Amino acid sequence: DAKTTQPPSMDCAEGRAANLPCNHSTISGNEYVYWYRQIHSQGPQYIIHGLKNNETNEMASLIITEDRKSSTLILPHATLRDTAVYYCIVRVPNQGGKLIFGQGTELSVKP
């Protein structure tokens, strides 16, 4: 699985968009970008995934650059409950495959 690089921490004002970057310059053609988050001491929670097109769901948007070497997770209107560690994971979505978590980005949403 490709290695990812994320900033260790970020702050965001409540109600503003949170843009969380991830670099994955060694991504291969069949690897997807997944985002999970972990609210303090809880189990990780799936957010979104994508291959090359931008994706949006009820939680977030995922923007993947054309060369697929980086991506940005966007929380459009961050709330205090979005304070969490956000993990960018790049992998082939084979059935049953493990998730390899890095250190992630600790997002603090402040009032």
Place this chain on the structure above:
Amino acid sequence: EPEVTQTPSHQVTQMGQEVILRCVPISNHLYFYWYRQILGQKVEFLVSFYNNEISEKSEIFDDQFSVERPDGSNFTLKIRSTKLEDSAMYFCASSVLAGSYNEQFFGPGTRLTVL
């Protein structure tokens, strides 16, 4: 909304004792996983399980660990002789065999404290 459940939420045990951590995956899911997170560290993969056998395991998952699906609903992780360094949060996860996305759903975790 269906969810993965885990019991107990907190387990305290003496070093050398056996512990069994229990999980109830989402009912139509077919792949099951255990991860652990030592305090302040990354979430680490332990083992994946499909069709009543281990699919993959990490170096952490040594002979002291075992997994079992004793019935149609439970998925258990057993640690035969606990060590101090086994103290961690243990997360169970499950995923459904659907397409190619392998979205994993995690339970709330069991905090294991080994004294």
